Amino acid sequence: MKSDHTEPSTAPSVHGFSPGFAALGLEGSLLATLDTLGYEEPTPIQRESIPPLLAGRDLLGQAATGTGKTASFALPMLQRLAHGAKQRPAALILVPTRELAIQVGEAMQRYGKELRISVLAVYGGQAIGPQLYALKRGVDVVVATPGRALDHIRRNTLQLKHVQMVVLDEADEMLDMGFADDLEAILTQTPPERQTALFSATMPPRIASIAHRHLKNPVEIKIAKELVKAGAAPRVLQTAYVVNRPYKVAALIRVLDLAAPKSALVFCRTRLEVDELTAGLAGRDYRAEAIHGGMSQPQRDRVMTAFKSGQTQILVATDVAARGLDIPSVSHVVNYDLPSSPEVYVHRIGRTGRAGREGEAITIVEPREHRLLRNIEQLTKAKIVVAQVPSVADLRTKRIERTLTSIRELLAAGDVEHFRSVVTVLAKDFELVDVAAAAVKLAHQAQGGDAEEQEIPSVQARVPDYSRPDYARPGMRRPSPMSGGEMSRGVRPREGQGRPSARPTGGRTPNSARIYIGAGRAAGIRPGDLVGAIANEAKLGSAQIGGVEIEERFSLVEVPESMARDVIEALGRTRIKGQKVAVRLFRD
Structure with a gap:
């Protein structure tokens, strides 16, 4: 059974919930959670995957990173576990990197909050003691990287005999990292009657082979990449900043502080993110307003009027809310979240750089999303510059420059006669240079130039380096992890990175x-x-x-x-x- 991409529903809401999600068979508690989190409508992969997974079918899904795959398997998994047997663990999710393990674990916690389903993320480089303690107490869902999952299996601290559902997320990346044997070894430890879902951005023969051996008559779904014509993206300066998830808000504010946009449109995935980010920007004295599907028409009209008139500096919106709006050209478009497709990216940044004017597109990217930028570049034939988040020193330098510019403009205008008498009085007791320096300091402070700032940890995008002899290339045969003896850790890179860990076994940095x-x-x-x-x-x-x-x-x-x-x-x-x-x- 194959499924094609269908357009989102535009039907009225059902009992106050999103009509798209309500139509997929999800129960009220999950719909309420999605509504609280601000999810406005399902993505194509969610629309196609959730019903068959709720029905207990195996599933083979092909969709790129960033298309909403996590919710497409997490929501049906949570609903089925909430009404199933309580033997633990009941579900296993395998992912290629520690970053994705943390992200999926956090998403499962958010979606399953009302269902009281416990979730544990286990991955390499993390102290194993807390993992052993949590597994001994018992958890419903384990999200794991293959290497750490096998560690626990070999220690008999992770037993999979009661697992009802297994998900292989980003299977092609796991195989690229040399985990093929690990996946086989793990799957042999699970019951043959389990439900299995496999998601992959690509579908090479080795993925098809795994699917043939481990999936039973699966529903096949392919969300095709939307084609974007070369040169379709507007000619704007496009920059991406790579930052870990906990620092995304701080990174965005730091970038905006340096960019000083006249008018900016910031895109988020959910209504909750829109509201939280708007509050954060307002706390930094930005004139920011939110617009999303949870607002009434009079509220939306008021926000748009303020933005068009220049009373609002930054408009924070979801894609759904921004559709069809007559938004004038803006100086900056910001992707707080990467969109689900290159076409959406092009549509977003098309709001700037109009009619020959200059524009800037800024994207905040998590390390694991770096590949998506390259996909967008290939399809749009436009360069996206990957830059480090500005440092505190960069910000202070920029603030001094702005103070200097303000003083130059004031002097050029010549409207300072009224204050000459003040300088004359002060000059009797102080050097003129010191008087000027004190005045500059006051001006700098008035513009917030002396505000305390924290450094944001820099992140290097992790791209596998297959030229290294110690990296497990795709298809490289590794020793069977279940054949006894210690696993070949010298061959495998640290999970989520393209080179072996500099940390000793146990995950701790020296000293x-x-x-x-x-x-x-x-x-x-x-x-x-x-x-x-x-x-x-x-x-x-x-x-x-x-x-x-x-x-x-x-x-x-x-x-x-x-x-x-x-x-x-x-x-x-x-x-x-x-x-x-x-x-x-x-x-x-």
């Missing part, structure tokens, strides 16, 4: 220590909360803070060993998320 903090996801703790607390209280630069692991009831943060005691003492004196928490040195 570092882990701090145990007695609060986790259950208390609403996020990585940014811990990084901010440590940076503010212990005066550590964010670049000195290593890996952050958030578990259900505790968290671990990696810091330089020489500063661990200072960090523990500083955090012990403060509150995190409004509460006092236990803080101590963590021993593996």
